[in-house]
Amino acid sequence: MFLIKLGGSVITDKAKECCFKQDIMDRLAGEIRQANKQVIIIHGAGSFGHILAKQYKINDGYKRKKQIEGFALTQAMVQRLNNLVLASLHNHDIPAVSIPPHAVLSLSDHEPARIDFNIFKKYLALGFTPVTFGDVALDNQLGFSICSGDLLIQLLAAEFKPEKVIFVIDEDGLYSANPKINKNATFFENTTVKDLEKLTTSLDAHADVTEGMKGKINTIKQIAKTGADTIILNGNIHNRLSDTLKGKTVKSTLVYGEKP
């Protein structure tokens, strides 16, 4: 089975609130359908979540009453995005069922405290495609905080030992620096977590509460520890996702899982 993370910057316009990239989502849904593999899909919250979450400082935890409104609004907004993702998947004959983090897990000072993997297993066993996403969440220490798509993928990788974890992003893969601002950035084709750790990354310029390259590399490190290979690929280029799911090699970064 595969874990597929659809990056928030691929399926939404991160700079514009609630701007869904319908065409890209539809193409990616088609590519997943065509490859016909067992998958769990995780999508970022993109501009449906990050702008409000930042405005209300949800990830700082509960500090003032106004944040209650912010949490509720963010939850609903991310659910709207999830509806759009579900509709696109359903239109491509993928029997997607939503598993919203704010209802099924809790964190403890940003770290996972309790997550119900059984719900994923039961839906998979029946032939459904579970879909989860970056979301607001209860936090035993902080009242609430944010459960990023990257944290979810890390937890799911540890539990499900997938064949591969695929990050669908808006770049071809990992670079030595941010390729958006540094033209001398070198591309990594095959690499190990050890190599990545040596790397000093420049942070990307998007309004993003949870991601950024540094966090991404830490996530991949955790995934590599579970033994799974991670592939980071460009969702804006046709067929890279479907080809990867089918086992073909495309331009992408492969981070080897650590073999025991």
Place this chain on the structure above:
Amino acid sequence: MFLIKLGGSVITDKAKECCFKQDIMDRLAGEIRQANKQVIIIHGAGSFGHILAKQYKINDGYKRKKQIEGFALTQAMVQRLNNLVLASLHNHDIPAVSIPPHAVLSLSDHEPARIDFNIFKKYLALGFTPVTFGDVALDNQLGFSICSGDLLIQLLAAEFKPEKVIFVIDEDGLYSANPKINKNATFFENTTVKDLEKLTTSLDAHADVTEGMKGKINTIKQIAKTGADTIILNGNIHNRLSDTLKGKTVKSTLVYGEKP
């Protein structure tokens, strides 16, 4: 605290797929806000759920592969309705957070097998208004079936011992027969479950997989056993909900809880 069930026939047009009654929902949201009580809101699936659920025979359990598609489509459709309800509540300053049954509970041959009440308690403790709804659900015996809003309210009443359980429907309350088709139907103002049981009810004419008066009376019977009074009132008439929440008497049916 109060449990409020917003009937599917009040907030949607049951005869027409996906027709949300925005004006009525907005008014009811305003009435809930104005009364300013701690509440859990449960809404029916109405025409967003029943039509698809019936078409794919979801409540019969998993019998053929095509139903997987039907379950997924119904889940997404009901989530769309939930989005509309959340938006209306948020617009009236109610910090509503969605708790979707298909992700937090499982049934066993239509009966509740496992439900996470903690999630409701945690959101209530932080000052949120939990919102749950009639939904498709996992079923340990049948693969899947339907978790009706009425089943949810019954479970929540047993756990939370609310001051009152309020059913917001499209009639003034309970009658000796279906008042839509029988003009001689007599109205019940104050009654006990014992009285209701004597009653032979005519089934209502809507396309409804889960409700109907017979089921409703059984639900109220279970609620009465928990000691809570149940009030059934007309959501189409202004202020009946807010007045009831404030403790005023309006035209409605009051079913006394059984005192130990």
